[in-house]
Amino acid sequence: MKTIIFPVLCLALTFFAGCGKSGAPSVKIGLNTELTGEMPAVGASSQNAAKLFVDQLNAAGGVKVADKTIPIDLIVGDNGAKADQAAAVAQRLITQDEVLAMIGPDASVCAIPAADIAEAARCAMISPWSTNPKTTLDPNSGKPKEYVFRACFIDTFQAGVLAKFVLNNLKAKTAAVLYDSSSEAPNGQATLFKETFEKNGGQIVGFETYTTGDKDFSAQLTKIKATNPDVIFLPAYYNDVPLIAQQARSLGITAQFVGSDAWSSPELIKLGGTAIEGSFFCNHYSTEIATPVAQKFMADYKAKYGQDPDDVAALTYDAFGLLVQAITDAGKLDRQAIRDALAKIPKYDGITGTMQFQPGSGDPIKSAVILQIKDGKFVWVANAQP
Amino acid sequence: MLDDVLYLAQQTINALQQGSIYALIALGYTMVYGVLTMINFAHGDLFMLGAFACMLLAGVLTPIMAGFPPVLIFIVILLLVMLIIGVLGASIERIAYRPLRAAPRVSAIITALGCGLLIESLTLVIFPYSKSMPLLFTNTTFELVKIANPQDPDNPLTLTLTALQIIIICVALALMIALDFLIRKTRYGMAMRAISFDARTVPLMGIPVDRVISMTFLIGAGLGGAAGMLYGLAYPVIAPSMGILVGWKAFIAAVVGGIGSIRGAVLGGFILGAVEVLAVVVFDSSYRDLISYSLLLVILIFKPYGLLGQAPNQKV
Structure with missing residues (x-):
């Protein structure tokens, strides 16, 4: 008897898994993010912002495609902040769930392998927060990937901003670097900072x-300490x-x-306490110098989730904005057309500033801000233009 | 010259702190292996639960015991954490391992891995975010030495030791000495050693094997819980995944010391702590894991049963 139950159960499960595919027409968009693992706050922000965007758009009917408005169907996959799981989730979203385009992953350690999958499957992907240059570059040729975009600046720019800030504003002459060599974004940022500094x-x-996972430093x-930087x-x-x-x-x-x-999360202040007070970091946007568009987003986000949006939330919202703009521009639900429209977006006014993709690349031209942690708050200090 | 001495002294304190935590966890692996010749891979997750239990207990007990000295609160929480995690460890043995005792070892090991994953995932459901460990006492930093630096007057040469480091090292040593006494001098200890010597004949002598095994899990898991609490206080950002890496490292420490040997586990723990710090001192920190684990591998090549381990008895 036991021998029969198992195959029957398997068959039944496959049958039910096939259900739910039919129904009203919708635009399927995948979100590949870090809901569990080393940085669940990043995934939560990304998912919150995505849901906010989709709910707002669907309340108005959905995305405009030619003469119709079609609601968005958001499919969320958890990559566990792990490289292999991010690639698996990307594969599932693109081939099994047949999404039109994928937003995420956020951390570079996940975004780089997921980008390879998206590129191979010829499906547009926008990473909201991955700043490592490798995300949008083809590993073999070193040329930009065709289907991979991002909504944030890249580390080459960030490292330059920080190196100049440390030298000119903080008047520092010596610096030491401590970083996680097994995680892509910190690794790239450390090396690029060293070079520019x-x-x-x-x-x-x-x-x-x-x-990754070390607690004793x-x-x-x-x-x-012996070198006194x-x-x-x-x-x-x-x-x-904080540790x-x-x-x-x-x-x-x-x-x-x-x-x-990578510092930008309200969790940092909760966990860090007085030890991080007075520190400076580079960020994508500041709530203090927000444009009217950004202020509306901040108010909506706070009303829905009871906390201020961090930069991951803002960048995810912008990534969705860019994608929806591209779908409307393309005028049809076709992966290739959407990718082409995305590359050609003239100038997009997002929460995190205006952005435009550089010709032949998925990296946008945009500015950065320097923030300081003061009395348990992120306080704006300076702007840095590209 | 003097600055080098101070630098090495500071690194020795760092190594002692890490080593005492590894040693406490390694004890749990080695005790279970001693009586059952199985590796309890859920041990790293029990260690993690120790930190979470401390956080929850501190939240409840600190307001209730507001008038008492912090040291007393610390001791009460430590004992409660050890009791809770110990009972949990013994229950896991009763529910998940005992029914499989006659089954092949591999089944038991896979069950242990499964229990570990279950604990970790359940904790993740309840605490998706990393939690901040509350301070049980003010962590004063003592400047043991402070001398003016002739080359750089703004940066005096110091040797610092925190109250927490003293407590961690002392509590860990006290627990290890108590355990050693228990194993060598008490009837229970004798029964445990007898089981690990010959598990088949011992029941014939009227020794309640099941009870001794439950007790072993209780003590081993309790020590793991204590280690988790100390670790959480020292590195006060705690997450459900924190037990994986530390658990593996402590397991390696137990193997290097000679799995099954109590003193070996302690020795292995301190060696691992020392080797990890030493690798950073002498070489580039990028090579830390490569160098420290190569060194441990070399030890195992020359002493395949670990430093204090014994080759299994060959019965003819």
Whole structure:
């Protein structure tokens, strides 16, 4: 009896899995994001912003395609902040769920493998938050990928902004770097920061690494302490930064901390406390210098979720904005047409500023901001233009 | 010269802190292996639960015990965490491992991995975000040495030790000494050693094997829970995934020390802590894992049963 139950159950499951595909016409859009794993706050922000966008658009009928308005069907996949799972989710969304385009993943460690899948399947993908240059580049030829776009600036630009800020505004001469060498975005940011900082006359006195999941950084920090840097650059996600900062302070390190856009999450302040007070980091937008479009988004987001949107939320909202604009421009529900329309979008006024894709590349031209953590809040300090 | 001495002293303190936590967790692996010759892969997740239990208990007990000295609150929470995690560990053995005791070892190991994943996923459902561990006492930093630096007057040479580091190292050592006493001097310890020596003959002597095994899980998991609490206090951002990496490392420590040997697990834990810090001191930190694990591999090549492990008895 047992031998029969199992195959029958399998068959039944496959049958039910096939259901639900029919129904009213809709535009299927996939969201591939980090709901579990090392950075669940990133995935939650991304999902919140996506749902907000889709609900608002569907309340008005949906996306305009030629002479019809069609509602959006959002399909969310959790990549667990892991590279292999991100690729699997991308594959599932594109081939099994047959989405028209995919938004995400957010972290570069996930976005790079997912981008390879999207490129191979000829399906447009927009990563809201992945700043690593490799996301939009073909690994073999080094040329830009055709189907992969992003809504944020890239690390080459960010590293330059930060290096110049540290040298010119903080008047620092020496810096040390501590980063996770097994995660793509921090790895790229650390190397690019080192290059630009040294090129502009600064001196890197310590360049130390750790591995994802490490909680003890005391050996590396003791090593950094011996070199007495003016500034410690920490391109790390919101989970690691508080631990590094607390351990550094209890070892008697007084250097100023500077971080990348990976810092930007309200969770950082909850977990970091006084150890991160006064630190500076580079970000995609600031709630203080918001345009009217951004203010409306912030108000809507806060009304729905009871908290201020972080940059992942804003960038996800912008990624959806870009995609919907491209679908309307294309005038038909076709992957290739949407990709072509996306590349040609003239100038898009988003929450995080105006953006336009560089010719022949999925990287937009846009500006960055420098924020400081003051009294448990992110405070705007400076703007940086490309 | 002096700055080098201070630097190495600081790194030694770092190594001791890490080593004592690895050693506490490694004890749980080695005790279970001693009595059942199986690896309890759910142990890393019990360690994680220790940190979460401490966080929840601190939330409940700190207001109730507001008038008491922080040290007392710390001890009460530590004992409760050890009890809760210990009972949980023993229940896992009763529910998941005992029915499989006659089954092949592989089945038991896979069950253990499954239990670990179950605990981790359930915790993830309840706590999707990393949590901040509350401070149970003010973590004072003591400057043991402070000398003016002749080359750089703004940056004096210091050697720091935090209250937390002292507590972690002392509590870990106290627990290890208590365990060693328990194993060597008590009737229960004798029964446990007898089971690990010959599991087939022992029941014939009237020793309640099931009860001794339950007790072993209780103590092993309790120590893991204590380690989780100390770890959570030292690195106060706790997440359901925190047990994976530390659990694996402690398992390696137990193997290097000689799995099945209590003193070996302690030795292995401290060696692993020292080797990890030493690799950063001498080489580039990017090579930390490569160098430290190569070194451990070399130890195992020369001592395949670990430093204090014994080759299994060959019965003819």
